[in-house]
Amino acid sequence: MATTAAEGGSVELKGLAKTFRSPRGPVHAVRSVDVTIERGQTVALLGPNGAGKSTTIDMLLGLLPPDAGSASVFGRTPRDAVAAGAIGAMLQTGAVIRDVTVRELIAMMAALYPHSLDVDEVIDLVRLDEIADRRTERLSGGQTQRVRFAIALVCDPELLVLDEPTVAMDVEGRRAFWTTMREFAARGKTVVFATHYLEEADDYADRAVLMAAGRIVAAGPTTEIKARVGLRLIRATLPEPTEDQLAALPGVITAERRGDAILLRCADSDTAIRALLVQYPAARDIEITGAGLEEAFLELTADPQLDPDASPALVEAVVEATASEAGRR
Amino acid sequence: MSPRVAYLRFELIRTLRNRRVLIFSLAFPIVLYLLIAGPNKDEHSLGGTGISAPLYFMIGLAAFGTMNAMLSSGARIAAERSVGWNRQLRITPLTTRQYFRAKVATSYLLAIVALLALYVAGAAHGVSLPADRWVQMTALILIGLVPFAAMGIWLGHMLTADSVGPAIGGTTALFAFLGGTWFPITGSGFLATLAQQLPSYWLVQASRAGLGAKHPWGTHGWTVIIIWSVVLILLAGRAYQRDTKRV
Numbered sequence: 001m002a003t004t005a006a007e008g009g010s011v012e013l014k015g016l017a018k019t020f021r022s023p024r025g026p027v028h029a030v031r032s033v034d035v036t037i038e039r040g041q042t043v044a045l046l047g048p049n050g051a052g053k054s055t056t057i058d059m060l061l062g063l064l065p066p067d068a069g070s071a072s073v074f075g076r077t078p079r080d081a082v083a084a085g086a087i088g089a090m091l092q093t094g095a096v097i098r099d100v101t102v103r104e105l106i107a108m109m110a111a112l113y114p115h116s117l118d119v120d121e122v123i124d125l126v127r128l129d130e131i132a133d134r135r136t137e138r139l140s141g142g143q144t145q146r147v148r149f150a151i152a153l154v155c156d157p158e159l160l161v162l163d164e165p166t167v168a169m170d171v172e173g174r175r176a177f178w179t180t181m182r183e184f185a186a187r188g189k190t191v192v193f194a195t196h197y198l199e200e201a202d203d204y205a206d207r208a209v210l211m212a213a214g215r216i217v218a219a220g221p222t223t224e225i226k227a228r229v230g231l232r233l234i235r236a237t238l239p240e241p242t243e244d245q246l247a248a249l250p251g252v253i254t255a256e257r258r259g260d261a262i263l264l265r266c267a268d269s270d271t272a273i274r275a276l277l278v279q280y281p282a283a284r285d286i287e288i289t290g291a292g293l294e295e296a297f298l299e300l301t302a303d304p305q306l307d308p309d310a311s312p313a314l315v316e317a318v319v320e321a322t323a324s325e326a327g328r329r
Numbered sequence: 330m331s332p333r334v335a336y337l338r339f340e341l342i343r344t345l346r347n348r349r350v351l352i353f354s355l356a357f358p359i360v361l362y363l364l365i366a367g368p369n370k371d372e373h374s375l376g377g378t379g380i381s382a383p384l385y386f387m388i389g390l391a392a393f394g395t396m397n398a399m400l401s402s403g404a405r406i407a408a409e410r411s412v413g414w415n416r417q418l419r420i421t422p423l424t425t426r427q428y429f430r431a432k433v434a435t436s437y438l439l440a441i442v443a444l445l446a447l448y449v450a451g452a453a454h455g456v457s458l459p460a461d462r463w464v465q466m467t468a469l470i471l472i473g474l475v476p477f478a479a480m481g482i483w484l485g486h487m488l489t490a491d492s493v494g495p496a497i498g499g500t501t502a503l504f505a506f507l508g509g510t511w512f513p514i515t516g517s518g519f520l521a522t523l524a525q526q527l528p529s530y531w532l533v534q535a536s537r538a539g540l541g542a543k544h545p546w547g548t549h550g551w552t553v554i555i556i557w558s559v560v561l562i563l564l565a566g567r568a569y570q571r572d573t574k575r576v
Contacts, residue, residue, distance in 0.1 A: 054575070058573070058575075061419075061420050062419075062420070063416060063419055063420070063573040063574075064573060064574070082419075082420050082421070082422065083422045084422070085421075085422055087420060088420075089417075089420050091413055091416055091417060091420075092413075092575070093412055093413030093416075093575070095412035095413070096412065096414070097343070097409055097412060097414045098343075098408075098412075099342075099343040099346040099347055100339065100342065100343055100346075104339070104342065105339075107335075108335050108336065108338075108339040109421065111330045111331070111332055111334075111335030111336075112332045112335065112336065112421045112422055112423050113332075113421065113422060114422065151417065155421070
């Protein structure tokens, strides 16, 4: 085994790539993914369907051998980490095995691992007390997800991987789920979760990794990602200047006119608003809004087919070009 | 509880709770036996084999019922895969060996129950053998089921939950028919030659132990069983190793 002492305190994906064969030719599910996740971090993996999130997770868990690159979990191969009981995962499927009770299932899973949590502790942690003696085939969608969460937690993993964990949950269930996840992460655990829900990444992750068409298009603290594309929007009523004049203001990237109203996309809205008020004191009804992670996400993952070989820098350029195009309309 | 014991216990509990599996692997062969052997109760040498009809069909249907029990693991595996359970198990320390052992043990449990039920039915139809012949016959049947244990696991990991049912039904029917479950296959024609290369044929031939034959299988029988076992075990192992994708 190439791994030396388990000193690597992080989860690392290096140059990870996976191509599937299909009747319509090869599908490059994951092109080249590099991520380092420090111990104790909670990282969100975001992206539209087909972005390569689940394939990346499969490789991280050792379920799929990568075509190129490698994954390591705290200095070990995924397989070794799994054998040592260091990884717990909630995979992306809707059901659990039938003909057993919730408690029997959790107890059996606990017995498979070298140092698992107490079964009652897990049942308590995931709030399964009321359904612990129910057969798994008689659970609702949300209850099933909680059981699957319990299965992921029972081995007391160092790395917890959750692939779209809240899909079948209602709002209440979702909130309870994330509360539990936070409690668990607070024990110094590393968490990676894939999600469609941007507010989840915004609320619960330290960092976000945005994927599109098998590549990482942005990665960093969620606040930084917002800032990167994010921009802020200044709306105001100002009949006079042309779009070109407005776009020339410092801090403004594009300007758009809608009748008497103007819309400025700003990289630096503080500078832009000062300049705007100095040059055009007539501006009124001023509104400044921050672009949410959702907008950042849409911009970054927009039309990933545009140029599959685009590097993140190129994607940004494309985003800017698209933005200015929108500005001219 | 050790992982091995915990997982085995879990598999057994789940299998015994699934009543449909129990009913089909038990009731079906018994009913067929009553229908076929009943009217031929007094036939002492079926088709010139020298074997009485109640004994021949007892073993024939035991072969059918136990084959079905063995292959039914394929249906269970395919159903487990369809909910992603197989992938979930992959990310536990459970080893391939522990997984296989539990699957095979569960299949054998069902097969033994089916076998005993047919022995009781056979005895009720006048099959009466010395104890050592019952033992030898049973041992041969259990050995002859090894290829089918592997085949069940193999099919379960190759097929989807939708297609596994017909596949298992068809496979059992084909092996049962060509193995001589429904009527003795004798002579030296093409059918007989083909039959002798199948493990199901030798499963049925275990009934010769009931007649006191010292070596009911002979070298040919043992060779066929061993080759099928080795090939199917390798196929099953490979299918399991490769079966990590989302279904």
